[in-house]
Each structure stands twice: as structure tokens, then as C-alpha cells.
Amino acid sequence: MLKSVGHNFYTPFLSLFDQLVLGNCVLLVNLRRMRLEKCWFCSSTVYPGHGIQFVRNDAKIFHFCRSKCHKNFKMKRNPRKVKWTKAYRRLHGKDMTQDSTFEFERKRNRPERYDRNLAENTLKAIKKIDKIRSDRASDHIKNRLKTGKVQRQKEARKQLELGIHLVKAPLALAQDSSLCLPKIKDNVSQAQTEENQPMEE
Amino acid sequence: MCIRVIGASNHRYAHIGDVIVAVIKEAVPNTPLERSEVIRAVIVRTRKELKRDNGMIIRYDDNAAVVIDQEGNPKGTRIFGAIARELRQLNFTKIVSLAPEVL
Numbered sequence: 001m002l003k004s005v006g007h008n009f010y011t012p013f014l015s016l017f018d019q020l021v022l023g024n025c026v027l028l029v030n031l032r033r034m035r036l037e038k039c040w041f042c043s044s045t046v047y048p049g050h051g052i053q054f055v056r057n058d059a060k061i062f063h064f065c066r067s068k069c070h071k072n073f074k075m076k077r078n079p080r081k082v083k084w085t086k087a088y089r090r091l092h093g094k095d096m097t098q099d100s101t102f103e104f105e106r107k108r109n110r111p112e113r114y115d116r117n118l119a120e121n122t123l124k125a126i127k128k129i130d131k132i133r134s135d136r137a138s139d140h141i142k143n144r145l146k147t148g149k150v151q152r153q154k155e156a157r158k159q160l161e162l163g164i165h166l167v168k169a170p171l172a173l174a175q176d177s178s179l180c181l182p183k184i185k186d187n188v189s190q191a192q193t194e195e196n197q198p199m200e201e
Numbered sequence: 202m203c204i205r206v207i208g209a210s211n212h213r214y215a216h217i218g219d220v221i222v223a224v225i226k227e228a229v230p231n232t233p234l235e236r237s238e239v240i241r242a243v244i245v246r247t248r249k250e251l252k253r254d255n256g257m258i259i260r261y262d263d264n265a266a267v268v269i270d271q272e273g274n275p276k277g278t279r280i281f282g283a284i285a286r287e288l289r290q291l292n293f294t295k296i297v298s299l300a301p302e303v304l
Contacts, residue, residue: 034255053257054262055259055261055283057282059283059301059302
């Protein structure tokens with residue numbers, strides 16, 4: 001029977017090792033709490049066993065997810081100016097900044113009494129909230145890119161209009177209407193036929 | 202300045218928690234320790250990364266040691282800066298209790 005000795009769920013883990021009484025023998029097990037940190041530079045999650053923690057002389061801890069972020073930090077780069085970091089993207093409005101789903105991820109230092117139902121529900125909720133958050137984030141990006149897409153389509157249509165003779169010989173188009181390009185939009189095809197008529201003559 | 206690592210051969214470097222024999226190169230005046238005194242100290246912070254069993258790697262901003270006597274009690278009354286948690290396992294409890302932050 002595994003019984004935990006001197007191991008309190010309600011209090012933060014103070015000792016590096018806790019004793020687990022397993023039958024007659026006592027095992028020294030490292031029950032240090034695992035917390036998913038955020039990389040200081042790129043804001044991605046640092047899972048246990050990854051990355052480096054740097055402790056500055058004023059006891060401020062910097063977590064890094066990989067050596068790329070660590071090296072950038074050593075170069076004294078400002079993450080708000082480095083394009084691929086979350087800090088830059090949030091600052092420049094590339095990524096969603098304000099959303100109610102972010103409230104769930106706030107750091108809480110108060111330890112919770114272990115409740116099996118609570119834990120189960122929390123796990124389910126985490127999955128759901130994650131999905132909602134990522135959906136909203138991708139919508140945000142899609143909306144941001146919408147204007148560019150419309151603009152590009154407009155330009156493409158115009159280019160097609162002007163350069164239709166590069167795509168298909170105007171004579172061929174006039175002779176065999178089945179070779180006509182698929183309709184993009186009504187006004188475009190009308191412009192095409194209007195253009196071709198003077199050419200015929 | 203470090204002269205020797207206690208309990209180690211010539212080709213070993215000291216890590217956090219090792220006791221070293223050191224000589225004082227610079228001393229604040231009017232303290233019990235003077236320049237060019239040979240003392241023992243335990244290393245509490247290193248710039249070289251410290252690897253823990255749970256996969257955590259910690260790096261400090263400087264190399265620091267606490268002057269101790271033969272029993273392992275600190276000679277001073279105050280400690281500045283963060284201390285590595287490993288010292289508690291090595292029975293430097295007085296140092297750990299004096300430390301402002303144990304990381």
C-alpha cells in the first residue's frame with residue numbers, strides 16, 4: 001500500500017524529497033511540483049525537462065524553452081522587437097490579445113484541496129477552453145488577412161482582364177467560344193467580349 | 202580565489218555544494234577576515250548550469266561561495282543572493298536558513 005508520509009497536498013512542496021512508505025521499505029521520491037512555465041523570450045510553454053532557468057542576482061528567474069531563446073536573451077535582444085516571438089505579435093496586433101479565455105490561465109498561487117471531481121472537470125475544461133481559444137485566435141488572424149486577400153483577388157482580376165491575350169489568343173477566343181475562360185465574374189467576361197469584337201475586325 | 206576542492210583530485214572542478222579551500226584576495230576593512238587568509242568555503246551559486254534530477258537546469262549570474270569553518274557553519278551572519286536548494290541535502294542548514302531566497 002502506497003502511503004504518503006509527511007506529504008501534504010494542501011501546502012506547497014517544501015522538501016525536495018518525500019518519503020513514500022511502500023510495505024516495509026521506505027522510498028525517497030522526488031515529488032517536486034511540476035509547473036508549466038512560459039518561456040520569457042518567446043512565450044511558449046516550457047515543459048519539465050526542457051530548457052534552462054536563469055537566476056539573476058536580484059533573484060528574478062527567467063525561463064527559456066530552448067537555447068535559441070536563451071542565446072537571444074544573452075544577446076540582450078528585446079523580445080518585443082523580435083518578429084517571431086509572441087510578445088512582438090501581441091504588441092503589433094498580429095495575434096489576439098484580449099479574450100475571456102485568457103482568464104482561465106492566470107497564475108494562482110493558492111493551493112487547492114484535492115478533489116477528484118474538480119480535477120476531472122478541470123481536465124475536461126482545459127481541453128474545451130484550449131479549442132475555443134485556438135479557434136478564436138485563428139479567426140482573428142483570418143480576419144486580419146481578409147482585406148489583403150480581397151485586394152489580391154481584385155488585382156489578379158484586373159491583370160487577367162488586361163493580359164487576356166497572353167493567356168489565350170484573341171482569335172482563338174473569338175472563333176471557339178467554348179475555349180472561353182471560366183467565368184470569374186460577370187463584368188469581367190463582358191469586358192472580354194467587348195475587347196474581342198474590335199480585334200476581330 | 203580557489204586553491205583546492207576538498208575531497209577531489211587535481212582534475213576535478215568544484216560544483217554547487219562543494220567545499221573549497223580558498224584564499225582571500227580582497228577584503229572589506231574592519232572585518233574578522235583579512236586579505237591573504239586561507240579559508241574554507243562552500244559554493245552556493247555558479248555560472249555553470251546545475252542539473253537536477255527532475256530535468257531542471259539552473260544557471261546563476263555569478264559564482265559565489267559562503268565562508269565556513271571546519272564544521273560547516275558559516276563564519277558570517279548574513280548571506281546575500283539566492284542559494285541553490287542542493288545545500289539543504291548536504292546539511293548546510295544554517296546557510297539555507299540565512300539565505301534570502303532558496304531556488
